[in-house]
Amino acid sequence: MNDVEKDTRMTLENMSQMLKEAQDNKYAVGAFNILDYNSTKAVVQAAEDANAPVIIQTSAKTVIFWGCSAIICWVKELLSSSKVPIALHLDHCKDLQLIAECIKAGWSSVMIDASSKPFEENLALSRQVVEMARPKDVSVEAELGAIVGVEDDIHVKQQDAHLADPEQAIRFCAQVKPDCFAPAIGTAHGVYKGEPKIAYDRLEEIAAKTAIPIALHGGTGLADDVFKKCISLGCAKVNISTQLKYAFIDGFVAYHNAHNTEYNPLNVIDAQFNKLKAGIIEKINLFGSAGKA
Ligand code: 13P
DSSP states (O other): OOHHHHHHHTTOOOHHHHHHHHHHHTOOEEEEEOOSHHHHHHHHHHHHHHTOOEEEEEOHHHHHHHOHHHHHHHHHHHHTTOOSOEEEEEEEEOOHHHHHHHHHHTOSEEEEOOTTSOHHHHHHHHHHHHHHHGGGTOEEEEEESBOBEEETTEEEOGGGOBOOOHHHHHHHHHHHOOSEEEEOOSOBSSSOSSOOOOOHHHHHHHHHHHOSOEEEOOOTTOOHHHHHHHHHHTEEEEEEOHHHHHHHHHHHHHHHHHTTTOOOHHHHHHHHHHHHHHHHHHHHHHHTOTTOO
16 A cells, blocks of 8 residues: 555545444444535434444446545545544446546445356456455455346346346355455345345345355335345345435425525535435434444
């Protein structure tokens, strides 16, 4: 690690230790996809209020929109007054160049999503990212199977979705050794149309046989008992993105509709912040990570 990387990383943790603790103690760390400084602040302050470890998660699109250095500046500023363990994680990324840029800029964790590739290619690309990341003390999440829905610029249609195969999952994890594993188990990105069919047996088998903390993708819209069951079976990281997108827009619009002659942007930003933070705290409590910092 060079001095800039060391300075940036000083207050960030990678996901490895926080997910192991969660896995051992049967709770999950929330990974919340941020959109800007206000939503990043909502994630950090929610974690502070709940005394919980948390993962600030960035989609590749958000990183490209703002640039690495702006995001690192927000995170550093927020971490300077924070005491809880916080990881900065790059969500679903197919682009090795962007992964390298995030690692260089100071992200403490990255996800390689080569799940659309044939198995051997996914395995080779995921291994390559582990080799890039591990010497920098950056944790890696890798995916197997195809999670339905739209996340960033990855679109998976219902007919193309398929669950992770347990035998392949065991081989994949043994060879890649990711810090966190994202097998497709029937959840979906975006808003659920109808009730999701979660393959609990498969989740249980994969979690037990790989012994790697599992990431539950597609968290928005799942029922409380579904979260609890998935966490009890081995999910140690839960991803929430769409919920924040809705709170971001709805918090803003609701305030303006209720005060439509008042043009005070800071009040609108504050209302948006409060809506984001309340929803994040609710999820942290539900995942059992409150008080675990
Ligand atoms: P949701 O958008 O359904 O919350 O899913 C988030 C996710 O899994 C990000 O990778």
